[in-house]
Amino acid sequence: MNSNSFLKGRGAQQNTNNKFSAYSYETRDDFLEFCRLEGETADANKTQYIPIFPKTIVNKVTSPDVGMSYSMNMYQGCEHGCIYCYARNAHEFWGYSAGLDFERKILVKHDAPKLLEEKLKSKRWKACTIVLSGNTDCYQPAEQEFQLTRKCLEVFLKYRHPVGIITKNALILRDLDILKELNVHGLIGINISVTSLSEETRRILEPRTTTIKKRLEAIRVLSEAGIPVNAMLAPIIPGINSHEILSLAKAVTENGALSMAFTIVRLNGALGEIFTDWIKKTLPDKADKVLHQIQECHGGTLNDSRFGVRSRGEGKIATQIHDMVSLAKHLYFKDKKFPKLNTKLHEPFKDGQMKLF
Template identity: 80%
Template sequence: MSTENYLKGRGAQQNTTNKFSEFSYETRDDFLEFCRIEGEDSDNNKTQYIPIFPKTIVNKVTSPDVGMMYSMNPYQGCEHGCIYCYARNAHEFWGYSAGLDFERKILLKKDAPELLEKKLRSKNWKATTIVLSGNTDCYQPAEKKFKITRECLKVFLKYRHPVGIITKNALILRDLDILKELAKDNLIAVNVSVTSLSEETRRILEPRTTTITKRLETIRVLSDNNVPVNAMLAPIIPGINSHEIINLAKAVSENGASSFAFTVVRLNGAIGQIFTDWIKKTLPDRAEKVLHQIQECHGGTLNDSRFGIRSRGEGKIATQIHDLVRIARHTYFKDKSLPKLNMELFEQYRNGQMKLF
């Protein structure tokens, strides 16, 4: 890895221009020289937590590729700093960059539990799985301090409403007490992201996430407590983790995962620039090879927005990935499946307590 001007503990190494803004951000050489002379840091690399106050919290998901109908995000931006994260582009809607701002300016929705309860109590709402989170990780480091996700889980339990969780943080085990109660009525499914079995790969791809050992332990503890787990082996990045598919499937299966899913990486919007800058600084010896292989999966471009294809890829390399996935499923998940969640209890608890018969 080239360490010159490299921001440790971050994924993105720059702030890309926000396409919605008339202004652009540039760190000029004369400013850097001034900081050097004055003995000051040009960038303190600290995380900011910024409260915001949305009017609603549950979002309808219209994409046919995602596999969920509704999601909610207690946080916008994510300190995990995963370099490939598709959610980076969403930060531009808030007036920030998809690069470093996404990792360092974390927007907090402290009213999320109240907004969720209001939604569940609305007359027209019918029980449908709501996923925490469709965009950024609901158990990112901010959750340890603010506990917004935990309070939302209490609302789901109160109303016996089905909920899904997507995370790559072992912090979820802090809430095992609530998860176990939800699992008793088949109201919870957890998706744990495991991108690599190499700690070095994990560290550069996802700098502020929990270790691979801790993630596999998280799958095991959840499964041992009858909380069903789907492993997200995503994204698969040619030349970085594509050779690990079989071993990844074996590891998550042995630790109790009921199923696994995957996507082929795509670098849409500003992520293409952010990823390209990152890989040339982090893995310069194979940067061009990796970028070319990603392009081969998406018709010669890093960005692919076609529904049904964008997350699967096409071409020879994508076909090889799909073949490995089929072998992995046949070998390690042949008789496994994730149970469907219970939609029947919610009507009985809609008013906050079970109806008396």
């Protein structure tokens, strides 16, 4: 890997063109030379927080194979910079690139708690688990400054409404007090993403995420508090972390996880170009092997968009991964079960307090 050409602290190494834009952008050599001669930085590599004001915050999930009915995202874009993240493509709808823009231009929905409260108070709304966040991580670095996730959890508690969380950040432990209160009423389920036990792998795949040690600690602390935790071993990337399935399953169950789930990586939309560029710069010796194995799982391409198949894969390599996951579940999760969340408490709390009559 050429350290001079590699952008440290980021996953994507380029801004791919936005498919919805009539314009394309490139960094020309003559511009880079001008910056060098002038002693200027061509790319400051800084994160920007950009406020946006949507009219609604809760989204109905229509994809039949996602495993959730409703989701909400306080932030669009994610500074974690996970190179494989399917949410990158959504940044194009906002007029940005799925590449570096996704990691550096973070859109902040300051009205999220207010919009959530309006939704939960609606007479037409029937309690159904809402997941934070179906798209970008609700505990990414922006949360330290804006605390929108914590404020939304307070709303869920106030209205006794079930909520799920997907994260790979140990910042979740900051909100342990609220999570415990939600759990008293059976209103909370946590999904912690653990993709590798190797810090080197974690660092290149997910450059601004919590360390693996802290993620396992988060699973342990939450589990010891009686809060149900599911471990997301996702995505499984052939040739990068596929050999770790058993060791990952063993580690998360030893720390208290009640269940595990997985997906096989798929590189839809702009991800194919972003991932290919990244792996050729980061892991040039194994780049072709990894790309070919991913293609083997998706009928010769880097992506399969068919519902029910796209995240499971097909072919010999996918079958091997499925067999390993089945063995892991048999060995480490045979007598464990993730509970269903309570949807029966919300109706009496529509106005924020228990109705007596």
